[in-house]
Amino acid sequence: MTDLTDLGVADIRNGVRAGTFSAREVATAFNANVAEAKALNAFLIDTPEHALAAADAIDAKRAAGEELPIMAGVPIGMKDLFCTVGVEARAASEILNGFKPTYESTVSQKLWDAGCGMLGKLNMDQFAMGSSNETSAFGNVISPWRRNDGGNAPLAPGGSSGGSSAAISARLCPAATGTDTGGSIRQPAAFTGISGIKPTYGRCSRWGVIAFASSLDQAGPMARDVRDCAIMLEAMSGFDPKDSTSLDLPVPNWEAGLSSNLKGKRVGIPKEYRMDGMNAEIAAIWDKGAEWLRDAGAEIVEVSLPHTRYALPAYYIIAPAEASSNLARYDGVRYGQRNLPDGAGLQDMYAATRAAGFGPEVKRRIMIGTYVLSAGFYDAYYTQAQKVRALIARDFAQVWEHCDVLLAPTAPSAAFGLGENSDDPIAMYLNDVFAVPASLAGLPAMSVPGGLDSQGLPLGLQIIGKPLDEQGVLNAGLAIEERAGFTARPGKWW
Amino acid sequence: MTESTYRIQGATGEWEVVIGLEVHAQVTSNAKLFSGAATAFGAEPNAQVSLVDAAMPGMLPVPNKECIRQAVRTGMAIGAQINRWSRFDRKNYFYADLPQGYQISQLYHPLVGEGAVEISLDEKNPDAQTKTIGIERIHVEQDAGKLMHDQHPTMSYVDLNRSGVALMEIVSRPDMRSPAEAGAYLKKLRTILRYVGSCDGNMEEGSMRADVNVSVRKPGDEFGTRTETKNVNSVRYVMAAIEHEANRQVDVLESGGTIVQETRLYDPDRNETRSMRSKEDAHDYRYFPDPDLLPLELDDAFLDECKASLPELPDAKRKRYETELGLSAYNAAVLTAEAETARWFEGLLAECAKAQGKPEAEVAKAAANWLLSELYGALNRLGKTIDDSPVSQAAGAELIALVADGTISGTIAKQVFEIMLETGEPAGKIVEERGLKQTSDTGAIDAAIAKVLADNADKVEQYKGGKEALFGFFVGQTMKAMQGKGNPQLVNAQLKKALSE
Numbered sequence: 003m004t005d006l007t008d009l010g011v012a013d014i015r016n017g018v019r020a021g022t023f024s025a026r027e028v029a030t031a032f033n034a035n036v037a038e039a040k041a042l043n044a045f046l047i048d049t050p051e052h053a054l055a056a057a058d059a060i061d062a063k064r065a066a067g068e069e070l071p072i073m074a075g076v077p078i079g080m081k082d083l084f085c086t087v088g089v090e091a092r093a094a095s096e097i098l099n100g101f102k103p104t105y106e107s108t109v110s111q112k113l114w115d116a117g118c119g120m121l122g123k124l125n126m127d128q129f130a131m132g133s134s135n136e137t138s139a140f141g142n143v144i145s146p147w148r149r150n151d152g153g154n155a156p157l158a159p160g161g162s163s164g165g166s167s168a169a170i171s172a173r174l175c176p177a178a179t180g181t182d183t184g185g186s187i188r189q190p191a192a193f194t195g196i197s198g199i200k201p202t203y204g205r206c207s208r209w210g211v212i213a214f215a216s217s218l219d220q221a222g223p224m225a226r227d228v229r230d231c232a233i234m235l236e237a238m239s240g241f242d243p244k245d246s247t248s249l250d251l252p253v254p255n256w257e258a259g260l261s262s263n264l265k266g267k268r269v270g271i272p273k274e275y276r277m278d279g280m281n282a283e284i285a286a287i288w289d290k291g292a293e294w295l296r297d298a299g300a301e302i303v304e305v306s307l308p309h310t311r312y313a314l315p316a317y318y319i320i321a322p323a324e325a326s327s328n329l330a331r332y333d334g335v336r337y338g339q340r341n342l343p344d345g346a347g348l349q350d351m352y353a354a355t356r357a358a359g360f361g362p363e364v365k366r367r368i369m370i371g372t373y374v375l376s377a378g379f380y381d382a383y384y385t386q387a388q389k390v391r392a393l394i395a396r397d398f399a400q401v402w403e404h405c406d407v408l409l410a411p412t413a414p415s416a417a418f419g420l421g422e423n424s425d426d427p428i429a430m431y432l433n434d435v436f437a438v439p440a441s442l443a444g445l446p447a448m449s450v451p452g453g454l455d456s457q458g459l460p461l462g463l464q465i466i467g468k469p470l471d472e473q474g475v476l477n478a479g480l481a482i483e484e485r486a487g488f489t490a491r492p493g494k495w496w
Numbered sequence: 497m498t499e500s501t502y503r504i505q506g507a508t509g510e511w512e513v514v515i516g517l518e519v520h521a522q523v524t525s526n527a528k529l530f531s532g533a534a535t536a537f538g539a540e541p542n543a544q545v546s547l548v549d550a551a552m553p554g555m556l557p558v559p560n561k562e563c564i565r566q567a568v569r570t571g572m573a574i575g576a577q578i579n580r581w582s583r584f585d586r587k588n589y590f591y592a593d594l595p596q597g598y599q600i601s602q603l604y605h606p607l608v609g610e611g612a613v614e615i616s617l618d619e620k621n622p623d624a625q626t627k628t629i630g631i632e633r634i635h636v637e638q639d640a641g642k643l644m645h646d647q648h649p650t651m652s653y654v655d656l657n658r659s660g661v662a663l664m665e666i667v668s669r670p671d672m673r674s675p676a677e678a679g680a681y682l683k684k685l686r687t688i689l690r691y692v693g694s695c696d697g698n699m700e701e702g703s704m705r706a707d708v709n710v711s712v713r714k715p716g717d718e719f720g721t722r723t724e725t726k727n728v729n730s731v732r733y734v735m736a737a738i739e740h741e742a743n744r745q746v747d748v749l750e751s752g753g754t755i756v757q758e759t760r761l762y763d764p765d766r767n768e769t770r771s772m773r774s775k776e777d778a779h780d781y782r783y784f785p786d787p788d789l790l791p792l793e794l795d796d797a798f799l800d801e802c803k804a805s806l807p808e809l810p811d812a813k814r815k816r817y818e819t820e821l822g823l824s825a826y827n828a829a830v831l832t833a834e835a836e837t838a839r840w841f842e843g844l845l846a847e848c849a850k851a852q853g854k855p856e857a858e859v860a861k862a863a864a865n866w867l868l869s870e871l872y873g874a875l876n877r878l879g880k881t882i883d884d885s886p887v888s889q890a891a892g893a894e895l896i897a898l899v900a901d902g903t904i905s906g907t908i909a910k911q912v913f914e915i916m917l918e919t920g921e922p923a924g925k926i927v928e929e930r931g932l933k934q935t936s937d938t939g940a941i942d943a944a945i946a947k948v949l950a951d952n953a954d955k956v957e958q959y960k961g962g963k964e965a966l967f968g969f970f971v972g973q974t975m976k977a978m979q980g981k982g983n984p985q986l987v988n989a990q991l992k993k994a995l996s997e
Contacts (some may be wrong), residue, residue, distance in 0.1 A: 085554050098553065105547060107554060208788075210554040217787035245556050246789050324787050327588050330597020331551040335654065348592055348652075375588070375782035384784060 006031040007173045011230035018075030025057035025075030041496035044169040045122040053077040056119025074117035079178035082123045085210040093212045094138040097359025098338040107210025116237035124165030130214040133433040135164030137363040146172035146492035150458030157417040160190025167194040177225035183218045185437025188449035192412035192462020195451045198224035203444030204249035207242030213328040215321040228479045232256040262481040265299035270405030274310035287452040291463040298481035307397040317438040319387035326371025395443040412449040412462035450479040451488040502674030513742040516670035521695040522703035529662035530557030541655035549660040551595035563662035566694035576611025583791045588782040593641035601637035608634035615680040622829040630669030675735035691835045705729045710741045721755040737762040821860035847893030895923035936983040944977045
């Protein structure tokens with residue numbers, strides 16, 4: 003019998019529908035994997051009973067002859083940024099210690115409605131601020147991947163959705179939710195040899211998702227392959243009247259629309275992404291990706307996104323600005339951690355609570371954000387960054403006159419070792435250099451595995467699409483997936 | 497337009513006062529600005545708090561269309577420019593009554609632009625002295641919660657019922673020059689808000705409060721440095737705060753000091769203003785567009801509906817009462833000063849026209865007089881408002897009709913009204929059962945006159961000797977003899993006849 007934990011979303015759903023195995027068997031198998039993978043520190047909280055209860059409900063439905071939903075019997079991991087009823091939600095931060103939501107995020111509710119169960123809450127960079135998972139208050143996630151040099155240096159699973167990426171690549175779950183503000187789905191997917199898509203801004207409701215930067219935050223699926231991403235994206239998407247920025251549009255059946263035949267499609271290669279000193283292995287996999295897409299019938303064209311180099315600085319103004327305000331609510335007054343020194347007044351309580359509750363990277367971004375919004379600096383930073391953002395969006399709008407999707411690397415390198423970048427915020431921020439332009443423009447973008455580098459670590463390829471054209475992105479991803487034949491997986495050492 | 501002559505007499509001469517008001521008016525709506533929570537006044541603490549109002553993690557604001565609609569209608573009522581594109585900004589500061597750590601407001605692109613309010617400075621003659629006060633803008637924003645410091649020996653409690661309630665901030669130009677003008681402006685604004693139905697204007701419950709900007713200058717000089725006195729919650733206090741603050745500023749300037757731009761508080765118990773914080777320690781609110789909200793874009797259909805739903809506004813109504821109904825300027829002003837009074841009056845007018853079978857214009861004066869003297873007097877005595885008047889419009893109209901058709905005299909009408917108040921019975925029944933009908937029987941009138949003249953032969957002599965003022969005395973005596981039921985016209989006529997014999 004096949005190991006059920008080797009199966010992805012589509013296979014589990016189809017097997018449960020066909021009665022090849024029960025949803026309970028699937029949940030039990032993944033619960034076991036979660037339980038024995040503590041060394042990865044991917045899960046902050048295990049919820050095996052939630053996964054089993056959902057599985058039992060699906061099995062009962064099947065027994066009753068009811069039609070099963072699109073993710074029937076699929077247990078998933080839930081990034082700690084999502085609020086789920088009765089389960090502590092902390093955004094991997096001490097400041098939310100003890101906070102158990104009484105409400106269910108729209109996205110998680112949609113997933114339960116689609117037949118999923120929850121294996122647990124996944125570790126992440128604190129408040130989704132980070133690219134390595136090292137900013138989690140509860141210890142960093144360790145990537146299941148290791149370099150092939152015989153050394154056992156622990157590697158970063160990427161971030162901020164590093165718990166999600168590690169758990170999927172280590173077969174702790176077939177799929178997981180991620181959120182992407184400036185690459186937080188795509189970069190960890192690339193680091194761990196899995197797929198992940200950030201849809202068009204507004205496709206997935208932000209209601210019940212702990213906010214980092216509201217104008218950029220977007221939830222999306224992370225899974226083993228493109229088809230699984232398509233299925234899960236459909237389950238997560240849809241208009242939500244509780245989120246003013248939610249798109250009031252029908253949700254396409256992306257799975258049914260999957261096609262790797264790219265005849266008549268044009269793929270743009272943005273020349274500005276080919277930066278000086280680019281990692282040769284990254285450049286090589288990028289070229290290979292272009293070949294694969296040509297092989298799938300697409301025409302490859304070089305295009306220009308002239309304002310690319312301003313994207314990262316603009317992002318690191320806008321995102322911290324919004325974060326500095328979004329995180330003001332964590333004040334110790336109503337929920338989460340409260341530090342009240344003897345004889346302290348309100349201001350003292352704020353200071354003590356926030357000093358103790360937030361990690362250093364969160365504090366850094368709150369300070370950056372506070373600075374760029376302050377009187378006398380607002381125009382020079384925030385207003386200017388918004389102008390850059392508009393120019394970036396215009397760059398993309400103009401490029402769609404010449405091509406249907408863009409192909410680029412997901413990250414400038416393969417996974418780095420834990421600690422290698424953690425004392426240099428700028429080096430860490432540079433991880434997002436290929437990811438943030440699509441975030442600033444609100445475009446759908448995904449990462450699919452392209453191959454391994456010389457150290458045996460996965461490299462990702464990024465496809466960026468037109469607004470609302472998740473289908474075009476998924477199809478190009480599928481074309482790469484079919485040709486890359488990526489089957490590598492980390493050897494189990496945990 | 498009238499120039500104010502209000503001046504403060506200082507040691508160095510006369511000072512002029514410059515006043516601008518920022519009025520915070522709570523929008524009448526069942527739900528808060530960005531959440532579905534209720535807004536009723538006086539609920540138990542924290543009984544009206546949604547997850548959004550408490551700023552729980554991951555919660556998002558969704559604009560309440562009714563609040564936007566009310567602010568737009570208010571803007572239309574003051575003839576203001578309505579901005580089809582506006583946007584919400586966050587005003588960031590920390591306080592325990594502000595769960596989000598920011599207030600959602602509109603700094604850069606308010607919903608409503610320039611408008612104006614016309615005020616009357618003479619209540620008795622509202623057309624005589626008017627002044628136009630410019631409105632700079634109206635924006636919508638969230639209210640904060642409330643701290644309670646008396647519930648625990650060392651801790652403060654937070655009540656979030658008000659948190660997120662929709663406010664309109666109505667910002668005037670610095671166009672007022674006296675406490676009286678500021679008072680008239682506030683009253684007029686409140687009247688307009690109540691007409692429109694966008695705010696109940698209830699200052700005691702805090703649904704309307706004003707930040708008062710005051711500066712002083714020598715007439716003709718540039719504007720002086722202003723102070724802002726926060727959250728003053730009655731018309732009287734606003735006027736008192738201005739007077740006090742202006743005098744304080746004159747004292748400071750005349751003793752060689754300078755006015756610092758600062759925020760002050762008005763203490764009504766001591767009638768003084770106190771410094772709250774100066775510009776140096778003013779917050780840096782770090783305003784920026786709220787990324788949780790899209791810009792607010794209004795379409796024609798929405799604006800048309802707002803326009804169509806506006807009632808006749810107080811100035812237009814007052815003028816119509818004067819020109820079409822022939823009421824005096826004063827009566828028209830009093831009747832239109834409150835939306836409830838005007839509404840009641842118009843109901844009464846319709847009933848009067850029906851009862852008497854005459855056009856409204858012909859019955860308006862009598863109806864207005866009865867309402868403003870008889871009914872108002874009674875309501876004042878009983879401590880009631882017009883909306884809970886013990887006498888209905890139809891009942892009032894019946895009484896007025898009895899006077900109009902000569903069934904009873906005005907004097908008897910007063911008695912009948914008192915009985916109506918006591919018993920709740922209709923006027924016709926009272927008149928019928930108590931035999932209060934007016935007598936037009938000349939025989940009975942002449943008999944009464946004959947007796948009065950006989951009993952007062954000396955006065956008759958004096959009258960005939962030229963003391964014609966005594967005529968009123970004879971009328972009074974005759975009416976008294978007839979228990980007030982004599983038809984006054986006939987009593988007059990018959991008396992004249994008898995005395996000239």
